[in-house]
Amino acid sequence: MTIILGIETSCDETGVGIVALDADGGVRLLADEVASSVEQHARFGGVVPEVASRAHLEAMVPTMRRAFDAAGLAMSDVDAITVTCGPGLAGALLVGVSAAKAYALSLGVPLYGANHLAGHIAAVTLEYGPLPQPCMALLVSGGHSQLLRVDDLATSITEIGSTIDDAAGEAYDKVARVLDLPYPGGPPIDAAARRGNPRAIAFPRGLTGPRDARHDFSFSGLKTAVARWVEAHEPEPVPIDDVAASFQESVADVLTMKAVRACQDEGIATLVVSGGVAANSRLKELAAERCAAAGIELRVPRPRLCTDNGAMMAALGAHLVAAGVKPSSLDLSANPALPV
Numbered sequence: 515m516t517i518i519l520g521i522e523t524s525c526d527e528t529g530v531g532i533v534a535l536d537a538d539g540g541v542r543l544l545a546d547e548v549a550s551s552v553e554q555h556a557r558f559g560g561v562v563p564e565v566a567s568r569a570h571l572e573a574m575v576p577t578m579r580r581a582f583d584a585a586g587l588a589m590s591d592v593d594a595i596t597v598t599c600g601p602g603l604a605g606a607l608l609v610g611v612s613a614a615k616a617y618a619l620s621l622g623v624p625l626y627g628a629n630h631l632a633g634h635i636a637a638v639t640l641e642y643g644p645l646p647q648p649c650m651a652l653l654v655s656g657g658h659s660q661l662l663r664v665d666d667l668a669t670s671i672t673e674i675g676s677t678i679d680d681a682a683g684e685a686y687d688k689v690a691r692v693l694d695l696p697y698p699g700g701p702p703i704d705a706a707a708r709r710g711n712p713r714a715i716a717f718p719r720g721l722t723g724p725r726d727a728r729h730d731f732s733f734s735g736l737k738t739a740v741a742r743w744v745e746a747h748e749p750e751p752v753p754i755d756d757v758a759a760s761f762q763e764s765v766a767d768v769l770t771m772k773a774v775r776a777c778q779d780e781g782i783a784t785l786v787v788s789g790g791v792a793a794n795s796r797l798k799e800l801a802a803e804r805c806a807a808a809g810i811e812l813r814v815p816r817p818r819l820c821t822d823n824g825a826m827m828a829a830l831g832a833h834l835v836a837a838g839v840k841p842s843s844l845d846l847s848a849n850p851a852l853p854v
């Protein structure tokens with residue numbers, strides 16, 4: 515049995531996860547502790563990098579302690595460490611990378627600097643077991659909206675589409691501001707949308723025309739359309755539930771249509787959906803419906819594993835160790851723009 519520690523600090527969650535890689539290749543989740551600074555960013559309506567870095571510094575050691583307590587393990591039981599080294603906020607990433615290097619050096623264990631996006635995909639293995647490869651991953655969060663072709667989670671991930679402007683979660687957060695709903699906007703919009711009529715307002719579907727880039731996304735036109743609609747109807751009270759439902763329908767429609775199309779174009783039979791927006795109720799419902807109709811197997815981890823966490827990095831570490839990937843050196847550094 516190999517014990518792998520995962521550390522994640524790319525944005526506003528300090529995540530520490532521990533998994534066991536068994537001799538038969540099975541991966542068991544032993545601990546998943548997250549400390550979030552989201553409340554400190556709420557009044558700014560988005561993540562403030564300096565505040566996030568400081569919060570990581572304060573949370574790292576206590577979160578680490580909680581994870582080892584939950585797993586019933588000691589630090590000296592760790593056999594390998596995986597840390598997010600990008601993409602993400604530079605100062606935030608540096609806290610995790612520095613901590614991981616210090617632990618790896620003092621414990622004398624291998625260190626793997628790994629990609630945050632690959633981590634989101636690895637999260638799915640904690641719930642569904644080994645990943646069928648090739649597979650397609652739709653990664654939708656506050657910072658990302660991407661379609662990734664995964665031929666090998668350890669060595670070969672290819673971006674086939676991404677947002678040309680806002681990320682899907684960013685659109686949720688901005689629309690929430692327009693509707694006077696709290697940050698982060700995903701959960702309150704999702705809740706309001708369930709009470710509203712998704713056909714009340716015909717909001718645009720970005721980049722879905724015949725001449726548009728096939729696998730790319732665009733959400734800034736949709737966000738602007740919502741703001742214009744609200745402005746045009748002032749001073750009437752905003753029918754928040756209907757606006758939220760119509761906005762959410764556009765996002766879910768575009769994401770699922772493009773993800774299924776990407777699977778069909780690439781001849782891929784498994785779709786993974788991960789990232790914070792994968793917690794969205796309508797997205798999951800429509801993805802299940804459309805994947806079933808297209809004969810595609812859908813894998814969506816539970817919301818806790820979709821948002822940023824250390825367990826996904828530990829799961830990715832288990833995959834890297836099992837695949838015999840060479841560890842990083844101790845001069846590993848953070849790369850805010852790390853490609854997949």
Ligand code: KG4
Nearest residue numbers: 655656657683698699700790791794821822
């Ligand atoms: O993956 P994540 O925790 O952090 C990164 O951005 O990396 O994702 C956070 C994003 C936020 O924009 C939040 O509004 C969105 O995920 N989100 C949701 C839902 N829950 C969280 N978006 C739509 N529906 C939800 N239920």
Ligand code: ZN
Nearest residue numbers: 655789821822
């Ligand atoms: Zn993320």
